[in-house]
Amino acid sequence: MSDDRRLSEDLHESLRRRAAGFSPQPAAMDQVVRRARGIRRRRRTAAGLAAAAAVAVIAVPTGLTLGAGPQAGTPVAPAHSGSATPSMPHSTKPAPTSPPPSSPSTPSAPSSPSSPATQQTPKLLTLAGIARGGSVGIGWLEGSTWHGAQGGTQTLPAGPYFAVTPYRGGFLVVQPRSSADPPGVSTPHLSWLDNTMHPAWSTCGGPRLALSGDQMTAAYSKLSDCGPTATDTLHVGIANGMADSETLRDVPAGKLAEPVGLTGQMLIYNLRDLTAGTQQGAWYTDLSGQQPAKQIPGLAYASGVDTSRQQVAGQSANDPQTGMVVDPVTGKVIWSRQGYFPGQFTTDGKYVAAAYGGGQGPPTQYAILDAATGRRLTYFDLGAQGMSVVATAWNPDDSLLIVTHQGDREAILRLTPGGQVTRVSDVLPADAAHAVVLAIRP
Amino acid sequence: MGAIIGVQMDADTSAAVPDTAPESGRRGRDADFEAWMTARQSALLRTACLLTGETHTAEDLVQTTLAKMYLAWDRIADREHVDAYARKTLVNEFRSMWRRPWRRRELTTEVLPEQGAPDVEYDGLSRALWDFVATLPPKQRAVIVLRYYEELTEAETAAALGISVGTVKSQASRALASLRRTVDDHPEIGRQGFSGQEEER
Numbered sequence: 076m077s078d079d080r081r082l083s084e085d086l087h088e089s090l091r092r093r094a095a096g097f098s099p100q101p102a103a104m105d106q107v108v109r110r111a112r113g114i115r116r117r118r119r120t121a122a123g124l125a126a127a128a129a130v131a132v133i134a135v136p137t138g139l140t141l142g143a144g145p146q147a148g149t150p151v152a153p154a155h156s157g158s159a160t161p162s163m164p165h166s167t168k169p170a171p172t173s174p175p176p177s178s179p180s181t182p183s184a185p186s187s188p189s190s191p192a193t194q195q196t197p198k199l200l201t202l203a204g205i206a207r208g209g210s211v212g213i214g215w216l217e218g219s220t221w222h223g224a225q226g227g228t229q230t231l232p233a234g235p236y237f238a239v240t241p242y243r244g245g246f247l248v249v250q251p252r253s254s255a256d257p258p259g260v261s262t263p264h265l266s267w268l269d270n271t272m273h274p275a276w277s278t279c280g281g282p283r284l285a286l287s288g289d290q291m292t293a294a295y296s297k298l299s300d301c302g303p304t305a306t307d308t309l310h311v312g313i314a315n316g317m318a319d320s321e322t323l324r325d326v327p328a329g330k331l332a333e334p335v336g337l338t339g340q341m342l343i344y345n346l347r348d349l350t351a352g353t354q355q356g357a358w359y360t361d362l363s364g365q366q367p368a369k370q371i372p373g374l375a376y377a378s379g380v381d382t383s384r385q386q387v388a389g390q391s392a393n394d395p396q397t398g399m400v401v402d403p404v405t406g407k408v409i410w411s412r413q414g415y416f417p418g419q420f421t422t423d424g425k426y427v428a429a430a431y432g433g434g435q436g437p438p439t440q441y442a443i444l445d446a447a448t449g450r451r452l453t454y455f456d457l458g459a460q461g462m463s464v465v466a467t468a469w470n471p472d473d474s475l476l477i478v479t480h481q482g483d484r485e486a487i488l489r490l491t492p493g494g495q496v497t498r499v500s501d502v503l504p505a506d507a508a509h510a511v512v513l514a515i516r517p
Numbered sequence: 518m519g520a521i522i523g524v525q526m527d528a529d530t531s532a533a534v535p536d537t538a539p540e541s542g543r544r545g546r547d548a549d550f551e552a553w554m555t556a557r558q559s560a561l562l563r564t565a566c567l568l569t570g571e572t573h574t575a576e577d578l579v580q581t582t583l584a585k586m587y588l589a590w591d592r593i594a595d596r597e598h599v600d601a602y603a604r605k606t607l608v609n610e611f612r613s614m615w616r617r618p619w620r621r622r623e624l625t626t627e628v629l630p631e632q633g634a635p636d637v638e639y640d641g642l643s644r645a646l647w648d649f650v651a652t653l654p655p656k657q658r659a660v661i662v663l664r665y666y667e668e669l670t671e672a673e674t675a676a677a678l679g680i681s682v683g684t685v686k687s688q689a690s691r692a693l694a695s696l697r698r699t700v701d702d703h704p705e706i707g708r709q710g711f712s713g714q715e716e717e718r
Contacts, residue, residue, distance in 0.1 A: 082693055082700075083665060089646035090567055090666035097566035101558045102580045104551045110584035200555035204548075451668045453600070459559035493597035496556055 088413050095432070200460045202479065202486040208497030209489045212471040214241060214514040217503065221246070224514075231272055235507050237263055240284050240515040242293055243312070244270040249282055256301040261352065262331060265297060279305060285334035285342070286517045288382035288422055294334040294342050296326070307331050309344065311362060324364045330355060335387075336380025336517065337362070343387055343403060345376045357389055359403045372406025373399070379417060381446060382517055383424030388417035398429060400449065410449035420446055421469045422517050426492060428467050428475050432458065441467065443475055443492050453494040468513040478511045485511055550590045554583055557600060561607055567662045568611045570651050578614065582607040604667070605677045608659050612678075642700070649699050653692060656680075660688040 214224045216239055221229040231239075231246065238249040245268040252264055256279065265280030281296030293312050298305040307326035323342065326332045333345045335357070342362060346355035357377035360368040371377065371387060375395055379388040386409055391397040399411035416438060417429040427446040430438035431454075439458025442451050457464060457479060465478040465485070475490045476499065487500040503509040561582060565575035585606050586599075593599055650661055656678070663674040664685070671689075675682045 078697070079693065082697060085642060086646055086650075086661070086665045086693075086696065087668070089643040090650070090662065092643050093647045094563040094567055094666065097563065097572050097575070099562040099566060099572040099576045099579075101555075101562060102576065102583060104547070104554065107554065107580060107583045107587055108547075110580055111587040114581075114584055115588060200552060204552050204555070206549070206552060450670075454560070455556065456559045460555070491597070494600045495597055 084413070091414060200462075202462075202481050202484050202488075202498065202502045205486075205488065205496060205498040207499070208495070209470075209472075209474060209491075209499050211476060211487060211489075211499050211513075213468060213476070213516060214239075215487070216510075216512040216514075217500075218508045218510060229272070231268065232274075235510055236512050237282055238284050238515060239512055240286060240293060242267060245272065245275070247284055247293060247295060249280070249284065252279070252301070261350070262298060262301075264301075265295060281307070281331055281333045283333040283335065283345075284515045285336050285344075285380075286515055287337040288339075288517045290517060292337055294323070294337055294344075296332045296334060296344075298331075303350075305349070307349070309334065309342065309360070311337075311342065322364075323362070324360055324368065332358075335377045336382065338380060338382050338385045340385075341403070343371075343377050343380050356392070357387065357403075359387075369404075371401065371403045373401060373408065374406075377403075379419040379427060380517075381420040381424045381427070382422065383420075384446075388420065388427055390416065400427070400446070409447075412444075412449050415442070415444075415449075417444065417449075418467065419469055419516060421473050422471075423473070426452070426469075426473060426475075428469070430464065432456070438464075441475070441477060441490065443490065452492050453490065455488075455490050455496055465511065466513055468516045476513060478513060480505055485509065487511060487513075546590060550587055553599060554586075557603065558583065561603060564604070564662060564667060565607060565611070567650075567666055568608070568655075568659060574614075578607065578610055581610050585610070601673070601677070604663075605679075608663070608677050609679070611659065612655055645699065646696065649696050657688045657692055660685055661692050664689050 211222070212224060215222050216231070216234070216236055219231045219234045219236075221231055221239075223229070231248070234250065236248050236250055240247050248266050248268060250264045250266065252262075256264070262279045263282050264277060266274040266277035269275045279298040279301040283296070285294040286292070291313060295310050295312075296307055297310050298307050306328060307330065309323040309326060309332050311321055311323045326346070329349050331347045331349045333347060335343045335345060337343075340361060341359045343357065343359050345357050347353065348355060354376050357371040357374040358368050359371060360366065371389075373392055374387065374389040375392040377387045377389040380386075381388070381400070385403070386400050387403045388398065388400045391399055391411065394413070397411055397413045398415040398417040400409040400417065401407060402409065412429075412431075415429045415431045417427050420427045424446055427444050429442045429444050429451075430440070431442060432438050432440035440454050440456045441464060442454035444451055455477070457477075460481070462479045462481045465480055467478070468476050470476050470489065473492060477488045477490060479486055479488050483505050484502050485505040486498050486502045489495075489497050489499045500511070503511065558579065561579045562575055565578045565582075566572060569575045569578060582603060586593075586603055589602075593602060650658060653661060659678055660674060663669045663677055664671070669677065671682050671685045675685045678685070
């Protein structure tokens, strides 16, 4: 990394940390409206004065105060030329009891709109307050009701579900362990529901499912049973075919493989200790299963795969707070960002979603990054709105779908790379009957 | 945030229109604006804190910015660029604030009226970098904040500040050169930096 690049990143990190250290109070809507009225009055006054000066009919009154403009409801004064931040003419000094609203030198004046004495609790953005716009372009579950990407619904067996993807006319689903499972491993239950919505097979398995970029191939991790001596195998199957899946490779004893993504030639997966649950690095294997699996250098774990560039996002093995995108074979770092947790890429490889913020706690913000450079394009501060992220997935139109909790409510929000936030689902009760699970995406 | 109907967006907020709108339309527009404001205010506040270096002025700056956005809301046609428009208004207001006579007088004081709360994560190199940024003149500081915090491109930064791309490049380059000298002159602040670990690979 060049000195300039490193200095730029250090500077970004310094500013990010500094910004997180401030605790400013947001303004309430009525404060903003009051200030807007003050600005409008001043503009009218200024416009009136300018007109008067132009025709030289009257003298400019030196004692004019802010309240001297036209009455509210009268036609708007013509826009005067100048910048976006017009200021009072020198001759129109505000009266002592009417300090300029933008004056930081009078922060505690009782009449100041931003005075703490008159400060009102700012309203949080509610899920219901976010206007509808756009649509969910992928399948998703609401409780046990499947909403197809092309419309239409299907009813699955009663949930809850952790993950779901259409598979061979039915669904591949991950669910919590049941009380009937023997004590042993702590992995969830993996099942294939056939087209009658009955489980054709069901066993313990990895919590993650992966799809190829063309969504034709699915990968999953299936344990031999749920007992303490269970062994894991990685499977790859044609998602819309009729044949059963193929065993890609056996996983070392005591380990669990968690598929992350499929490129044209390889499967990327994380290895985890089956009982302790600790991460054992990010790995890749060729799809023939003939070559030995290899560990991806420098990554603690992988979280997303760029199928177009064949690159992998994840967290640094040296610093778990640093997110990076690497070449899985050489380990070359394409870019890295401290404090970011990159996840899924868009299928065209243009963008990658990333969580960040929150200091040492869970991330509170979600961002869309340029996948090639890591540059942040837009972000949405959910923590500031009392919201938390349940799950994310990319929409086919390159907008980011965010399943969001706020109190006892849940909804799917849509964040575009241009920064537009809309709601694409009803506001639902955050309970098991309505729990939202977005379909697995490549 | 629903659709926004109005004329083409520009950076002139001088026309005031809300009090001529029908009551029902105004309610809808206010709700639309409030939803946007609530979603984006915290981000604007953070940027304003970096520009001003303290919270109260930042709050004031953002409130004025929001008020001007409120007045201009009906004329902002392109919803995808509302944030860029707000950022431009914020920076314009910041720069004009420093041009005001009373503000220049305030520059002569040695102690800022209020400082942000110290951050436990914030020391060593991070503090040194911020201390350097805090000494920059307003225009150069705005360039640094927009380029390295907001992560705008040179062209986006130029558009937000109303200056040329060349000026952005030269301002940023000068700032980085000074910053490099500062860091080199004070090895005790931790030259390895935040990204040093990656470089070791």
